[in-house]
Amino acid sequence: MLIHQKHITLQPSIVASKKLIVLTISFLVITIIPKKLHAQEILSQTNRYQLCGQALRQADANFLQYQKSSTADPKSVQIKAESASMNQAATSMFSGNVEAIQKNYILRADKLQYDNAKDYLFASGNIFFSNNSIEVNGDKIDFDVKNQTGEIRNAKYYLFDNGARGTTPSIKVESKTKIKFLETSYTTCPENNSAWKIEASVIKLNSENHQGTAENAVLTFQNIPIFYFPYFRFPFGIDRLSGFMAPMWGTSNNNGDEYRLPYYWNIAPNYDATISPRHMTKRGTLIDTEFRYLTQNSYGKVDVGFIQNDAKFNDNREYYSINNNYNHKNGWNSTVDLTYYSDTRYLIDFSALLEEASISHVEQRAEISYSGSDWLFKTKLQGYQTLSGDDPYTRLPQLTLNYKNVPLDNQLNYFFRSEMVYFDHQSTAQRNGRSTTPTGFRTDIEPAFNYPLVGAGAYLKPKATLRFTQYYLNNPGTSLSNPNTEFSTQPSRFTPTFSLDSGMFFERDTSLMNIPILHTFEPRLFYLYRPEKDQSQLPNFDTTTVDSTFNTLFREDTNTGADFVPAANELTLGLSSHFYRLDSGISLFSISVGQKYFFEINNNPSSTSDYFVDVSSQPSTAWNLGSTLQYNEKTGDLRTSTSRIQYKTQRNGVLNFLHRYERDKTESLDISSQWKITAKWQLFGRRNYDKFNQKLVEEVYGFRYDNCCWAFRIMQRKTVLANERTLFFELILKGLSSVGDQKFIDPLINNAIIDFSN
Secondary structure, eight states, X not given: OEEEEEEEEOOOEEEXXXXXXXXXXXXXXXXXXXXXXXXXXXHHHHHHHHTTTOOOOOSOHHHXXXXXXXXXXXXXXXXXXXXXXXXXSSEEEEEEEXXXXXXXXXXXEEEEEEETTTTEEXXXXXXXXXXXXXXXXEEEEEEETTTTEEEEEEEEEEETTTOOXXXXXXXXXXXXXXXXXXXXXXXXXXXXXXXXXXXXXXXXXETTTTEEEEEEEEEEETTEEEEEEEEEEEEOTTOOOOEEOXXXXXXXXXTEEEEEOOEEEEEETTEEEEEEEEEETTTEEEEEEEEEEXXXXXXXXXXXXXXXXXXXXXXXXXXXXXXXXXXXXXXXXXXXXXXXXXXXXXXXXXXXXXXXXXXXXXXXEEEEEEEOSSEEXXXXXXXXXXXXXXXXXXXXXXXXXXXXXXXXXXXXXXXXXXXXXXXXXXXXXXXXXXXXXXXXXXXXXXEEEEXXXXXXXXXXXXXXXXXXXXXXXXXXXXXXXXXTOBXXXXXXXXXXXXXXXXXXXXXXXXXXTTEEEEEEEEEEEEEEEEOOOOOTTOOOSSOEEOOOOTGGGGOSOSEESSSOXXXXXEEEEEEEEEEEETTTOOEEEEEEEEEEEEOOBTTBOOEEOOEEEEEEEOSXXXXXXXXXXXXXXXXXXXXXXXXXXXXXXXXXXXEEEEEEXXXXXXXXXXXXXXXXXXXXXXXXXXXXXXXXXXXXEEEEEEEEEEOSSEEEEEEEXXXXXXXXXXXXXXXXXXXXXXXXXXXXXXXXXXHHSTTOOO
């Protein structure tokens, strides 16, 4: 609450039958600054109030009109009254529909008195005060102008930004920056429907540091007290303040009942920390701590989790994470991202997200990079903590230098990519007393040229690449067929590659059911040649095969990494066709089909690949359909497919259907939905089922009741990975806070339901 003094000059005149009184006085202006909201949050608050049949009120119409007028002057005030009595030596009195209006406020009362000798102001009867932020109704206002103290009695207040309101028998102004409410209440619920409210014997606000305190505060919900606070501090305005946050509760069969009471520590404007004790009746107390910082050139956070003697694990468990990003200016940047878990089940037992609980390797990395106008340099140290599966190679270090010019049409373009990396491994596997896991340096250099010829409806893009890879190995290993034959310690490979990408673009205007349509037809040919090279002496440090899709048919490299570069003499034919609505640009239907033809190379006969198909359709703004598949025409088998169907309503309802299939490996069905039954009731859920192994992966379902000033959400989740069933709940008191497991519920639902809208 800001309290500041304005000097007011009045000029004598007559308005209709009412007198305008002339006086020079000082008047107190009170402005309450509510919590700052983003535009989207304000809109959300407004919409929620309309559920109760009332929109957020605005400031007084006369006041708003006066603000826009040319006569509005922040240094003067107009007082209108039916009668007045002037006395420069004693008290001037105004009565009868008194209205004092100024650029920053409006005040109405039945009577207003000003004691010139004592510099004292008093108004009574149907008090109404309003500005752009607050509206106050009361019985009396008296104010000592000289000492900046006063009192407003029997007041009711209303905040325009979020609809908060309250009552108090007394608002005491203690100084220019301090104000006190006695026996007051606060709620965002409408009149005659205070589903929740805070009642406190004393609330003090200090506009200088934007901090408030409350004494003997009770939070009630549906007239039932649910929390009592003997004393607490809170911020108002945009400032943050240290203190306890809303408590949280949940339950699961693995952890038992869970209770959290987070504490927020506002260390400095650019430093803060959140300490969250999480007590689990079946395990003990886990302390989660998050420290965040922001400097002129860097930002980051440090997370620490620790539980002493987990009752179910019979040991201490901990988690550490450090993330720092630093901008050194002049193109230099650095990143440090280090994470450690004490055991392989930490995420399974304590994370709410299935994707986190399924992580097999946790990356640790530190890198420094330089980005110039054309060149990009990066040095990186990268390792992993293995939670499940085999240990990957570490990069200690990796150096890359790339030339990153933007290719231009109809001229020769040059590209350059290079890498030098040392691969290390923790394996202890041996054969004949020697390690069988190769380690060492790999240098990979790849210059390339292209000359794109681009016209209005066609293009031709020839490209030539030279690639040289050199190894310096410590443990090259031995041949499995002949253990006495050792691999070379310095193998190398030189591989040229030539590609020719071409395509044409045809279009025509047509119509479908009286809808104007743009129809396109886009054939594409892609030729790739790379000679066969003996790579039997080369280790495999980091090379994997890219999943085959329609788009990957037109890639030069079908592998990641530099350890294996396959020979190629192949032609890819692709056909794409799209139907766009001319009135909206929406793609009504799109289809792309592609296949590779492999020419004879090194006595390998010619052959063809599977067909790859990509289909999508958006027949209306509500429907979105798509499918990708891989089909073998020789056997008539469907190798892989992914199909999705989404239906969205205008009331934030969504239904998602996702089917994944890979022959002889996996098949899953994932259905998720969020659906409004009424304006206040909403159901949501997800069922992810592994049909191949005939088991449930994850099941989430729950409901939400959303009233204008409060909401309630309850959700149950079951996972097979942790063999756990968990119950979450959240009570949201709009304009105040939430009580429950919001920290877990929000990310869990957002991750489970595609396009979920909270």
